[in-house]
Amino acid sequence: MGTAKADENFSFIFNTRAIRARPGDTIAAAMFRSGIRIFTRSFKNHRPRGLFCMTGKCPNCLMNVDGVPNVRVCTAQARPGMEVKYQNAFPSLDFDLLAAVQKFSWLMPVGWYYKTFTRRGVWTAVEPWIRKAAGLAEPPPTIDRIADRFPHYEHVNVHAGVAVVGGGPAGLSTALDAAADNASVTLIDNQPALGGRLRYTPSEEANLPELVGRIQAQDNIEVLSLSNCFGLYEGNLLGVFRPRTTPDTTEQLIHVRAKRVIVATGVYEAPLLFENNDLVGVMLSSAVERLIGLHGIAPGRRAALIGGGATAERLASRLREAGIEVAATVPLGQVVGATGSGSVNGLQTKDSRIACDLIVVCGHLVPDAGLLHQTGAKLKWDEAKGAFLAGELPANVTAVGDVEQRQPKSRQHHGQRLRDLYSGGCRPAGVSRESRSPHSRRRESGLPRRTRRESRQVRLGPQDDVFRNGPGGARQNRLERD
Amino acid sequence: MSFLITCPECGERSVYEFRFGGEVLRRPQPGAPTEDWFRYSYVRRNEMGVQAEWWYHRLGCRRWLQALRDTKTNHVVRAYFPGESEEKENEPLGHGKG
Numbered sequence: 001m002g003t004a005k006a007d008e009n010f011s012f013i014f015n016t017r018a019i020r021a022r023p024g025d026t027i028a029a030a031m032f033r034s035g036i037r038i039f040t041r042s043f044k045n046h047r048p049r050g051l052f053c054m055t056g057k058c059p060n061c062l063m064n065v066d067g068v069p070n071v072r073v074c075t076a077q078a079r080p081g082m083e084v085k086y087q088n089a090f091p092s093l094d095f096d097l098l099a100a101v102q103k104f105s106w107l108m109p110v111g112w113y114y115k116t117f118t119r120r121g122v123w124t125a126v127e128p129w130i131r132k133a134a135g136l137a138e139p140p141p142t143i144d145r146i147a148d149r150f151p152h153y154e155h156v157n158v159h160a161g162v163a164v165v166g167g168g169p170a171g172l173s174t175a176l177d178a179a180a181d182n183a184s185v186t187l188i189d190n191q192p193a194l195g196g197r198l199r200y201t202p203s204e205e206a207n208l209p210e211l212v213g214r215i216q217a218q219d220n221i222e223v224l225s226l227s228n229c230f231g232l233y234e235g236n237l238l239g240v241f242r243p244r245t246t247p248d249t250t251e252q253l254i255h256v257r258a259k260r261v262i263v264a265t266g267v268y269e270a271p272l273l274f275e276n277n278d279l280v281g282v283m284l285s286s287a288v289e290r291l292i293g294l295h296g297i298a299p300g301r302r303a304a305l306i307g308g309g310a311t312a313e314r315l316a317s318r319l320r321e322a323g324i325e326v327a328a329t330v331p332l333g334q335v336v337g338a339t340g341s342g343s344v345n346g347l348q349t350k351d352s353r354i355a356c357d358l359i360v361v362c363g364h365l366v367p368d369a370g371l372l373h374q375t376g377a378k379l380k381w382d383e384a385k386g387a388f389l390a391g392e393l394p395a396n397v398t399a400v401g402d403v404e405q406r407q408p409k410s411r412q413h414h415g416q417r418l419r420d421l422y423s424g425g426c427r428p429a430g431v432s433r434e435s436r437s438p439h440s441r442r443r444e445s446g447l448p449r450r451t452r453r454e455s456r457q458v459r460l461g462p463q464d465d466v467f468r469n470g471p472g473g474a475r476q477n478r479l480e481r482d
Numbered sequence: 483m484s485f486l487i488t489c490p491e492c493g494e495r496s497v498y499e500f501r502f503g504g505e506v507l508r509r510p511q512p513g514a515p516t517e518d519w520f521r522y523s524y525v526r527r528n529e530m531g532v533q534a535e536w537w538y539h540r541l542g543c544r545r546w547l548q549a550l551r552d553t554k555t556n557h558v559v560r561a562y563f564p565g566e567s568e569e570k571e572n573e574p575l576g577h578g579k580g
Contacts, residue, residue: 233484234483234556235484237484394555395557
């Protein structure tokens with residue numbers, strides 16, 4: 001991805017500046033390569049925020065793209081000539097006057113404004129200013145202005161035998177299984193290319209080009225790339241939104257009606273709690289891996305890792321390969337907080353202070369079960385399997401892969417994994433996972449087994465375990481609720 | 483509300499093509515007591531489970547049909563034209579288990 005020829009490069013406009021981008025870049029990746037580190041200002045205190053998740057799960061990169069407010073530029077694909085503008089900062093992102101609000105944050109607890117400005121007339125006078133200061137974005141002047149830029153929206157109906165949501169290893173192999181059963185398969189993936197984490201994490205257990213080649217060779221698999229599946233409704237109806245990616249295409253709302261729905265949405269990484277965990281330069285490990293593996297960007301020069309066990313070891317070697325010096329790997333229990341004003345300049349531990357410009361957080365992996373929750377399913381902690389499993393699912397809806405979260409065998413095992421995170425201890429031997437796949441054909445057909453998440457050993461148990469063991473005094477929460 | 487109804491005339495269609503016509507109730511005989519007519523007109527069983535319902539395929543064949551629908555899951559067991567099935571009509575409340 002990162003080795004495109006120079007003549008394929010293009011540029012788009014970020015406020016007044018031209019940003020060079022390579023094919024396959026997301027907007028945020030191209031901007032990061034051009035040296036932009038601050039992407040937004042926080043909602044209330046206007047703290048600077050940089051790239052954090054790179055997967056569209058956090059609010060750190062909301063920008064106005066071609067007149068559409070609050071676009072997550074970490075996942076939106078860059079297009080030649082597009083106009084990107086920052087939001088909620090004055091006079092500029094790097095120097096925001098409203099950041100002075102931070103100095104008075106002790107005066108402004110949650111809801112201070114409507115408890116303070118109670119006199120008649122005062123509220124009407126200050127409300128517009130508060131709204132302006134604490135807003136996210138200005139709405140577009142009229143909806144017609146957007147319609148001018150995007151003259152066509154399409155509503156498409158797709159009927160499928162099997163709809164597979166998620167183009168990762170689990171989704172790909174399930175789609176192949178279903179196609180081998182002569183079902184007409186629609187594979188919905190929100191990434192520009194199939195493969196899920198295999199695209200940026202090397203794996204010995206699966207051969208991605210071979211897998212993708214087999215998918216493409218199947219006539220009865222239709223792939224919807226860059227398509228966000230936002231809803232799973234009764235009657236196996238999937239709502240899919242496909243944004244406009246090239247000048248020739250239109251924004252599409254796709255209704256996929258399937259006889260059978262297979263949810264293979266995998267996991268996402270959740271942040272860890274420590275002081276100043278929102279500074280620019282604190283990133284999730286998956287974000288760092290994406291920047292390195294997909295875009296060929298080294299996100300820092302000297303990194304400190306928070307976490308332990310095999311994840312951290314693997315990540316450290318990955319960082320070194322990318323030319324980043326790994327200053328230290330610190331278990332979460334040792335972390336006091338990140339230091340720096342605006343961006344990270346070090347990591348304070350209980351013993352010492354580590355100078356670094358990048359803090360990589362190996363966060364908890366949480367099943368991405370939003371679609372399953374929409375069907376009314378609840379994730380339940382399965383004591384025997386030591387994992388979160390989706391409860392009752394409607395007929396013809398199945399969950400496969402990491403979204404099912406079957407990993408450690410027992411609670412003790414799980415506890416061991418959590419201790420890894422906090423103490424940096426060794427990871428217990430890997431546990432084979434039982435296959436609850438609806439298709440048992442996989443092994444006979446010589447397909448790769450669903451990739452075991454060897455390296456991602458941290459599993460989140462009941463949440464309070466984490467918070468009880470967590471470092472005290474982590475006051476700065478990542479999401480300001482106000 | 484995104485389930486499908488298999489219209490006997492048109493096949494599997496989205497529920498948005500149909501108009502709901504209420505529970506299927508047995509009409510009292512002419513001259514039946516006022517009580518029966520009152521129940522037929524105003525009292526509903528509001529079944530939790532499978533019940534027979536009237537549906538009008540307004541954006542299709544424009545015929546009235548009956549469907550057996552599970553009100554808990556919106557699963558439509560079967561749809562048929564009235565009289566073409568051995569399915570019994572719901573007893574008005576007060577006559578059956580009510």
